[in-house]
Amino acid sequence: GLDGASWRVLEPAVRQGHMPYLASLVDAGCSGVLTSTTPPKTPAAWSSFQTGKNPGKTGVYDFERWNRKTRTSDYVSSESLGVTLWDCLGQAGKRIAVINVPMTYPARPVSGVLITGLLTPNLNSRFIYPPDLREALLEHVPDYHIFNLRNTARTGSARRIHPFVTRLQEIVDSRARAAAFVFQREQADVAMVHFQATDVLQHAFWPMLCPDHERYDPETHELLCAAFYGFLDERLRRVCQAFVQGRADPVLTLVVSDHGFQTHHQRVRLGKWLVQKGYLSIRAGARPLPWLRRRLRRLDGSVARRFFERTAVGRRLDRFRRRPTFRMDFDHSRVFSFGRGCDGYLFFLEDDPAARQATQEQIRKDLMGLVDSRTGRPVVQEICPREAIYSGPRLADLPDWILRPAEGYSFTGNYEDGVRGLFAAVRFGRDFHAGMHHPEGVLIAAGPGVRCGRVEDARLWDVAPTVLAWLGLPVPEDMDGRVLQGLFTQPLTVQTARPEAPAVPTESSDTATYSPADVQDIEQRLRDLGYIE
Structure with missing residues (x-):
């Protein structure tokens, strides 16, 4: 292999x-x-x-694998x-x-x-x-x-x-x-x-x-x-x-x-987009010094990585900077996403079938209208409902929708606090996933x-x-x-x-x-x- x-x-x-x-x-x-x-x-x-x-x-x-009941995830x-x-x-x-x-x-x-x-x-x-x-x-x-x-x-x-x-x-x-x-x-x-x-x-x-x-x-x-x-x-x-x-x-x-x-050109911050469009709700968490966390998160050079990985103080600061300064408000959210891979994962949270269908119709239009402002290119190539591409007794464990990005784009499902813009350019030499x-x-x-x-x-x-x-x-x-x-x-x-x-x-x-x-x-x-x- x-x-x-x-x-x-x-x-x-x-x-x-x-x-x-x-x-x-x-x-x-x-x-x-x-x-x-x-x-x-x-x-x-x-x-x-x-x-x-x-x-x-x-x-x-x-x-x-994200658990819909506990709203937590476990490694497979x-x-x-x-x-x-x-x-x-x-x-x-x-x-x-x-x-x-x-x-x-x-x-x-x-x-x-x-x-x-x-x-x-x-x-x-x-x-x-x-x-x-x-x-x-x-x-x-x-x-x-x-x-x-x-x-x-x-x-x-x-x-x-x-x-x-x-x-x-x-x-x-x-x-x-x-x-x-x-x-x-x-x-x-x-x-x-x-x-x-x-x-x-x-x-x-x-x-x-x-x-x-x-x-x-x-x-x-x-x-x-x-x-x-x-x-x-x-x-x-x-x-x-x-x-x-x-x-x-x-x-x-x-x-x-x-x-x-x-080739990987652009990351699309799907979690941030869901918040901006009102599909996902977040609340500020009771975490101290959020401004310090945001600044520490921006340190991503090779010298900073060595400091965070190889020193006792650095490892403590690394754990500190990775703690979120917010929490998900699932009670007031309709759609959730997570992950940092090529494809986007969407989980629909509403129990009422009619409300869920209305949300799906709305978000489908919004997603197909999502374009890269620099190039005018659509960033979603295909929306794949799980039942349209797969079948089996574990189907309910999969996301409701899997989004296939356009060529050169990827989705970051996790909501990231303190980042600017919906798009992040992939720079060779800085982003490990060029x-x-x-x-x-x-x-x-x-x-x-x-x-x-x-x-x-x-x-x-x-x-x-x-x-x-x-x-x-x-x-x-x-x-x-x-x-x-x-x-x-x-x-x-x-x-x-x-x-x-x-x-x-x-x-x-x-x-x-x-x-x-x-x-x-x-x-x-x-x-x-x-x-x-």
């Missing part, structure tokens, strides 16, 4: 000779676009990948996914090795080895199964960690390219060494290794990778392709070589990404029975049933994905089976997963990665 891998980057890197191993897979097999979820967010996408189900059945759309976890691909493989007697895949924490008992990925709090948590493998892993790969950028400047500035890429190389290498260690101990029938670093690099340096961007620099593009993508390609080769070593039977190799990438997610990811398949050519109309949740069918195993009837027959020279025989476990976890599945200290670790990591402020 290459998180965020995009053909916009991989094709030039392959063509220029920086990724010979990936090129060999493309030349020998079948490849194409792998369409992500809406929104194309890491938790939603990898949840659908692992389950073969749409978000209406997983209930996952972002890193957090593997506890809410129900039966996954790994469970299906284990029930069929197959051994697995899964390393660093998002949405696998906490590590559930599997037939084999599982090392969890993003949203794992730390290495003292339930990040590995079997748990007694922890010491051996850390002894063999002492620099293994979940994902740590705290000692690397979070900036896309050209002068920071070398230390940033070096740090990502170290992370990629530790993943590859961990995989080799696991493969030596576990003769797995199916293995997956996930690399987060592709997503991180493209967020920070997308302007250097996209020829259409005004800040594009061919020399820096070449440097990144050689130093990072070439390095990654060699580690991919080593991982695959370690897996096939000693095997007599041919192996099916899949390369998948959860989404692609595009690149943003795009729904078109990557799929490459190579191996026995795979035809040469292109695959069309592949979706992320099609991968799980395809893997099961290739292995000759039944596909659970509640999987939404279809077997990608277009990958193969001969159609696969598809058997179906009734699910062996309840598909709907309890509402409290995620709430007891993380302690307050765990939440602090997760939020720091997401902050380092630019997903939250």
Whole structure:
């Protein structure tokens, strides 16, 4: 799994000779676009990948899930996914090795080895199964960690390219060494290794990778392709070589990404817009020194970040400045939004159906009339009611509407106190997310029975049933994905089976997963990665 891998980057890197191993897979097999979820967010996408189900059945759309009853949010976890691909493989007697895949924490008992990925709090948590493998892993790969950028400047500035890429190389290498260690101990029938670093690099340096961007620099593009993508390609080769070593039977190799990438120009402050239009009401909170908080929040340079992260006084001030100086007045609000991702989430709060419908009709007109005053461009590409795009028993956990922004725009759902204007320009070198997610990811398949050519109309949740069918195993009837027959020279025989476990976890599945200290670790990591402020 290459998180965020995009053909916009991989094709030039392959063509220029920086990724010979990936090129060999493309030349020998079948490849194409792998369409992500809406929104194309890491938790939603990898949840659908692992389950073969749409978000209406997983209930996952972002890193957090907002609870309409309590009006609070909790971080999502593997506890809410129900039966996954790994469970299906284990029930069929197959051994697995899964390393660093998002949405696998906490590590559930599997037939084999599982090392969890993003949203794992730390290495003292339930990040590995079997748990007694922890010491051996850390002894063999002492620099293994979940994902740590705290000692690397979070900036896309050209002068920071070398230390940033070096740090990502170290992370990629530790993943590859961990995989080799696991493969030596576990003769797995199916293995997956996930690399987060592709997503991180493209967020920070997308302007250097996209020829259409005004800040594009061919020399820096070449440097990144050689130093990072070439390095990654060699580690991919080593991982695959370690897996096939000693095997007599041919192996099916899949390369998948959860989404692609595009240029990020403007953030739209959706929460602020809701307040201005009267849909969302806020009240001043009883927080002291609001003026000091606002000033501290504006400190965002590399020196300020080091102060806030590395000193005791700085950490206390950081907690102080992040506390809101207001509170939501839900009793007098009609619409709520939250999050800081590509897409906008809207929750309608009115209980009366007629009032809710009137609000929806009004806000639809207002949203479609929302334009960027600088360019006159509409910022909302599409309004997606949840029932129009998804279905399933967890549909009620999703936002009522998901807003797809126009190209180059993103939505900040959270209301931010003390900020000016509805729009915030994304400045390369200051905003860590100079690149943003795009729904078109990557799929490459190579191996026995795979035809040469292109695959069309592949979706992320099609991968799980395809893997099961290739292995000759039944596909659970509640999987939404279809077997990608277009990958193969001969159609696969598809058997179906009734699910062996309840598909709907309890509402409290995620709430007891993380302690307050765990939440602090997760939020720091997401902050380092630019997903939250």
